[in-house]
Amino acid sequence: MFKADVRPIGSNPAEVVLRRLRSLAPISEREASLVLAMGAQRQTLPAGAEIFGQGHLVGRPKVLLSGWACRCRVLPDGRRQIFTFVVPGDAVGLCSRPDPVLQTTTIALTKVITADASPLAEAAFERGAEFEGLCQAVSVAGALDEASLLDHIVRLGRQTAYERMAHLLLELRWRLSVVGLASERRFPLPLTQEVLADALGLSIVHVNRTLQQLRREGLLEMRAGAVELLKPEVLVAASDFRLPLPVSEDEAGDEDVFRASPSA
Amino acid sequence: MFKADVRPIGSNPAEVVLRRLRSLAPISEREASLVLAMGAQRQTLPAGAEIFGQGHLVGRPKVLLSGWACRCRVLPDGRRQIFTFVVPGDAVGLCSRPDPVLQTTTIALTKVITADASPLAEAAFERGAEFEGLCQAVSVAGALDEASLLDHIVRLGRQTAYERMAHLLLELRWRLSVVGLASERRFPLPLTQEVLADALGLSIVHVNRTLQQLRREGLLEMRAGAVELLKPEVLVAASDFRLPLPVSEDEAGDEDVFRASPSA
DNA sequence: CGTATACTTGACCTCCATCAACTGTTGTGG
DNA sequence: CCACAACAGTTGATGGAGGTCAAGTATACG
Numbered sequence: 001m002f003k004a005d006v007r008p009i010g011s012n013p014a015e016v017v018l019r020r021l022r023s024l025a026p027i028s029e030r031e032a033s034l035v036l037a038m039g040a041q042r043q044t045l046p047a048g049a050e051i052f053g054q055g056h057l058v059g060r061p062k063v064l065l066s067g068w069a070c071r072c073r074v075l076p077d078g079r080r081q082i083f084t085f086v087v088p089g090d091a092v093g094l095c096s097r098p099d100p101v102l103q104t105t106t107i108a109l110t111k112v113i114t115a116d117a118s119p120l121a122e123a124a125f126e127r128g129a130e131f132e133g134l135c136q137a138v139s140v141a142g143a144l145d146e147a148s149l150l151d152h153i154v155r156l157g158r159q160t161a162y163e164r165m166a167h168l169l170l171e172l173r174w175r176l177s178v179v180g181l182a183s184e185r186r187f188p189l190p191l192t193q194e195v196l197a198d199a200l201g202l203s204i205v206h207v208n209r210t211l212q213q214l215r216r217e218g219l220l221e222m223r224a225g226a227v228e229l230l231k232p233e234v235l236v237a238a239s240d241f242r243l244p245l246p247v248s249e250d251e252a253g254d255e256d257v258f259r260a261s262p263s264a
Numbered sequence: 265m266f267k268a269d270v271r272p273i274g275s276n277p278a279e280v281v282l283r284r285l286r287s288l289a290p291i292s293e294r295e296a297s298l299v300l301a302m303g304a305q306r307q308t309l310p311a312g313a314e315i316f317g318q319g320h321l322v323g324r325p326k327v328l329l330s331g332w333a334c335r336c337r338v339l340p341d342g343r344r345q346i347f348t349f350v351v352p353g354d355a356v357g358l359c360s361r362p363d364p365v366l367q368t369t370t371i372a373l374t375k376v377i378t379a380d381a382s383p384l385a386e387a388a389f390e391r392g393a394e395f396e397g398l399c400q401a402v403s404v405a406g407a408l409d410e411a412s413l414l415d416h417i418v419r420l421g422r423q424t425a426y427e428r429m430a431h432l433l434l435e436l437r438w439r440l441s442v443v444g445l446a447s448e449r450r451f452p453l454p455l456t457q458e459v460l461a462d463a464l465g466l467s468i469v470h471v472n473r474t475l476q477q478l479r480r481e482g483l484l485e486m487r488a489g490a491v492e493l494l495k496p497e498v499l500v501a502a503s504d505f506r507l508p509l510p511v512s513e514d515e516a517g518d519e520d521v522f523r524a525s526p527s528a
Numbered sequence: 529c530g531t532a533t534a535c536t537t538g539a540c541c542t543c544c545a546t547c548a549a550c551t552g553t554t555g556t557g558g
Numbered sequence: 559c560c561a562c563a564a565c566a567g568t569t570g571a572t573g574g575a576g577g578t579c580a581a582g583t584a585t586a587c588g
Contacts, residue, residue: 160575202576203576205577
């Protein structure tokens with residue numbers, strides 16, 4: 001059985017962050033140790049805790065070492081929209097502009113462990129010349145974040161429930177695989193159907209039926225907080241999923257674990 | 265009658281850009297003349313022209329001096345999703361990261377006049393210390409762009425057709441008012457119902473019916489490429505519209521033309 | 529055990545899409 | 559100046575995707 005917050009293989013809990021950054025740009029040893037050192041200042045929060053509040057002045061940026069969170073907004077009548085999921089290795093509130101306010105609330109969806117990312121922010125934004133790799137990795141991470149928002153808009157605006165679900169699952173598989181938390185077919189998904197509904201702009205009931213349809217068609221299995229995509233290629237085709245465009249001609253970090261159409 | 269691309273009052277066509285930037289941060293005289301100088305290198309494109317292509321390497325950043333454009337993506341089966349509208353004064357492809365690829369296509373919706381924004385990009389990103397105002401304005405512009413994407417996600421995920429339409433019109437009114445192209449109730453809207461449909465994730469027919477409902481309720485009038493919001497407060501209340509949070513405590517530029525709940 | 533939380537299922541309804549036709553409105557060329 | 563495309567907008571009829579309501583059944587947890 002998968003656990004929601006599998007610890008990276010190495011001993012340092014900040015290793016996920018390093019993996020993430022290495023997938024975005026080449027990271028030197030000196031940079032790596034700066035990143036790993038952040039693992040010392042940890043904070044644990046229970047599911048449901050607010051990590052960043054909408055409208056609060058930004059505190060210090062954070063990275064997620066384990067657990068899942070989401071950025072969302074709640075309408076006055078209680079409707080909620082989730083903008084993006086935050087998975088281990090991701091940063092929250094890490095932003096080049098002296099962002100006066102966050103436009104969103106960040107909430108822990110499981111028990112989470114975070115670390116203070118100020119050292120990373122300082123290295124990337126204020127001493128970018130010294131820390132070229134970190135600077136570039138953080139910059140690319142920002143570009144990917146924006147790409148993910150755009151994908152989300154397409155899902156919500158122009159895709160059916162079935163396509164939205166398939167597309168989101170593939171995106172999560174991709175993001176988790178980068179930090180070593182997903183195999184080609186299987187990954188943890190500690191989300192309730194209600195949370196999926198709030199992300200996909202659907203009702204809980206319809207999320208349930210959509211998942212059942214995918215199961216009936218033999219495309220996935222879900223149990224104990226983990227999903228298995230039985231035929232990822234079919235989902236890719238059905239939802240027009242594509243990975244973010246290649247980062248650049250020469251500067252990829254890790255080799256990709258798998259491409260948009262994995263050999264199943 | 266309103267024209268779609270009213271020229272700013274001043275003689276220099278780049279004055280809209282200056283207005284936009286001044287609304288975001290204090291701009292010095294030296295910075296202002298740098299901005300106005302960009303007006304010299306103009307380019308005119310017909311409606312339908314592609315300003316930036318998805319996947320192309322970014323050319324030079326541009327600012328829009330007149331006309332309207334949109335950033336969008338087209339799915340393989342022809343469905344189209346518009347992410348955001350680009351109105352006079354806005355920049356396209358202006359980005360701190362050496363963004364290798366644009367995730368979107370930018371298309372002219374009317375005849376447009378653009379100018380090369382490289383001087384602005386260079387001042388803001390490479391000589392930020394010399395051009396503090398520009399640097400800050402561009403940075404805030406980026407934050408507002410992101411906020412607008414988030415609003416769009418909420419519209420598409422959690423609002424009804426009626427709410428989406430009201431919310432979008434209020435956003436456009438706000439953005440145009442900043443550059444002096446909207447009065448409190450009236451502004452140009454050179455968009456077909458098809459374009460609105462592609463932005464709002466609706467069908468053309470339903471956009472038509474939604475507009476008719478708004479008209480029947482005496483909330484707006486549309487003719488000759490311009491809208492008049494007869495009771496903006498009602499639209500604000502119906503769509504839970506709110507302006508982007510205050511930029512910061514002390515550094516606002518222009519006074520706002522009107523706040524979220526204008527005295528109608 | 530018993531309570532809370534998540535998931536499941538059925539019945540019903542509504543919002544919005546689709547299809548198809550029709551009505552302006554431009555603008556262009558004969 | 560009119561004919562007629564071409565396009566944007568309008569309208570009705572119909573159906574389907576997905577929402578809502580309500581009741582059930584696991585599953586976890588103290």
